[in-house]
Amino acid sequence: MKRCLLEPCAVFAVVMCALFTLGVGVRRHVVAAQTVGRSRPLPFTLESALHFRRVEMLYNGRSLPSVDTAVQYPEGVVTWASDTIGAEYGLAGLSHLFPPHVPLEERVRWISVLWFCLGIPLMAIWVQRRTGSRAGGWVAALYYAVGLGAVIRSTGQEIMRENFALPFLLAHLAADAEAAVAVHARRRHWAVAGSAVALTAALLCWDLIQFYLMMWTLIRLAVWFRRPVPLGDPVLLRWWVPLGVALLAAQAHPYYRAHGLLLSPTAVATGAMVLTLVAARLCGGPAATPPRTTVGLAVLAALALVLGQGGYHESYGHFGELLIAKIRFLNRKPDDPARLTFAQRMLWTPALHSATWRTIIRLFPFSWGLTLLVCGMYIVERLKKRSLPVASGNTFFYLVASFTLFVLFVRFHVYWAIFVAGVLGWSLALAERWSGRARGAWALVLAVALAGETAFTIRGARWWGRWDAPYERLEELAEWLKIYAAPAPVLANFGVSAFVLARGECPILLHPKFETRAIRDRVEKYGRELFTGTEESFRDWAESHGARYYVHAMGEFSPWMPEYQMRYMVNALYPPPTAPARLFEFRPRVLRKFVWEWGNSKYRVFRIVTRADEADAAGYAARAESALQEGRLDDAEVLAVHAGRLYPGEERALRVLRHVVALREAGFGRSEQEGGP
Secondary structure, three states: OHHHHHHHHHHHHHHHHHHHHHHHHHHHHHHHHHOOOOOOOOOOOHHHHHHHHHHHHHHOOOOOOOEEOOEOOOOOEEHHHHOOOOHHHHHHHHHOOOOOOOOHHHHHHHHHHHHHHOHHHHHHHHHHHHHOOHHHHHHHHHHHHHOHHHHOOOOOOOOOOHHHHHHHHHHHHHHHHHHHHOOOHHHHHHHHHHHHHHHHHHHHHOHHHHHHHHHHHHHHHHHHHHOOOOOOOHHHHHHHHHHHHHHHHHHOOHHHHHOOHHHOHHHHHHHHHHHHHHHHHHOOOOOOOOOHHHHHHHHHHHHHHHOOOOHHHHHHHHHHHHHHHHHHOOOOOOOOHHHOOHHHHHHOOOOOOOOOHHHHHHHOOOHHHHHHHHHHHHHHHHHOOOOOOOOHHHHHHHHHHHHHHHHHOHHHHHHHHHHHHHHHHHHHHHHOOOOHHHHHHHHHHHHHHHHHHHHHHHHOHHHOOOOOOOHHHHHHHHHHHHHHHOOOOEEOOHHHHHHHHHOOOOOEOOOOOOOOHHHHHHHHHHHHHHHHOOHHHHHHHHHHOOOOEEEEEOOOOOOOOHHHOHHHHOOOOOOOOOOHHHHHHHOHHHOOOEEEEEEOOOEEEEEEOOHHHHHHHHHHHHHHHHHHHOOOHHHHHHHHHHHHHHOOOOHHHHHHHHHHHHHHHOOOOOOOOOOOO
């Protein structure tokens, strides 16, 4: 008897280990395809370069600064309030388990992939407990292991915070499913506790878990208003405890305190529901939920508070602006930038651009059609009023809501990938009720689709990473900055600033995390000065923030996709001829406030001529004039050259050099006296 009980568990464990290994192998295959021809590990770029910098600091035994002045120089950012810090400690600690010869970048990539793939068996457990079908769980896990929608951002090529949060989210879903089917109260309570802990951990890893919390709350509110739920019903425990614990625990994190999490619509609606429950209990009211009108008034009053100016609105209000613009323009970015605000233009870029049919088919080549078919099955079953697996409606609501957000913001395809996998597993559970021939036919359809997804992911591995990232040119830039510029502050755009800090070891003026009002204002001012200002005004703005070097990324005037370029962001598609951007791009030698120090095919580094440099250059020019008048030609030449290097626009130094050349051509010899500055 004991052997009979252990055999199914052993089979399940073996299958899950196989799927876990398959998921890891597919993702490592994608990363390997990006490294062909390279002798060094791929560096982290964009915002993940900042994440890696923190991991590297912790790995080397340093603590994270409370205020990081190297980011958004000179005032810096409050480290714990600027990001959901936490996963860095796990990455740094686990990195010590690897052999010494393995580069830290590769250690972090392996840990990221292994951790994300823990979600594969959790996916199987969630679907199995929800549907009662072990085979359905296997199908869901297999899709999550190989489907491109689940693979493309989880390879570890870049550090993505969602990759640490999603396994926790799946653990929450699995625990919640267990709580829904548990018969014994003790087991149900343990499942609810596990659900709460996992949901909290997910929220602490990634702030956009708030989208799932919002969906969770909407489902509960819909049920709340539709039918009474007795106050003693265990379902209320499963509904509100995980959500309340997650919100309250996250509020202890400095990031969520700074962003006003408790004033979010989700938190306020949850609080209103819980308060009305408590009020009904204290007042000895009916054994059901309070009257709908009371609840509705409480929610509306609370939401009215949220609409005011608060920390949450300050941090996330620009996403609301973008959503309004996408609805207004039917999810199509207008060619005329004047029709959008700066925040809307700046945010409507990867990964928050809109999904097209091409995007959907590319990320979900087979599963999108299958998902439509399964939705049709669900509708038919509902119309026929047949019994369905537990909470099927919730799963399909998550599917539709996540698809809607995916269409509006491509980055949220990570949610749709989860619920597509869940729905495919649900479909096999439903097929188990059919006749043998129909069940076999549907299983064959799923098998062919999953084989197609696997082949599509593996064969196109070269294109699923950052294949277009200029890694070699970025590394050349960072190496030059590290040797010749560090630790001088650098002004660079979003695409390169994080790399400049992480690898070039230079403080940066622009924070890649476009979130707070201060960051948005600084970026807007930078763009306007670059494309609509003058060389001197751009220099004055950069100098006012302490910048000593400016890194210009070539391609600001590329005819391809101008809507994703900075000139579009600041409503200057056709800048004037005197715009600094035109000079940096096409006429760098005429610049006087910026000195071209180094460059490659993608990046140019300019030293900023500060007003102090101009004053020093004027002093050397005056000394050069005196030396010329005294006949010390060598001294005059050295002093004038030094003045010109400090400030190429110093006219007196140029006049001295012209006089020195003219005198030597006229027969005057070099002075025997050597001199210099």
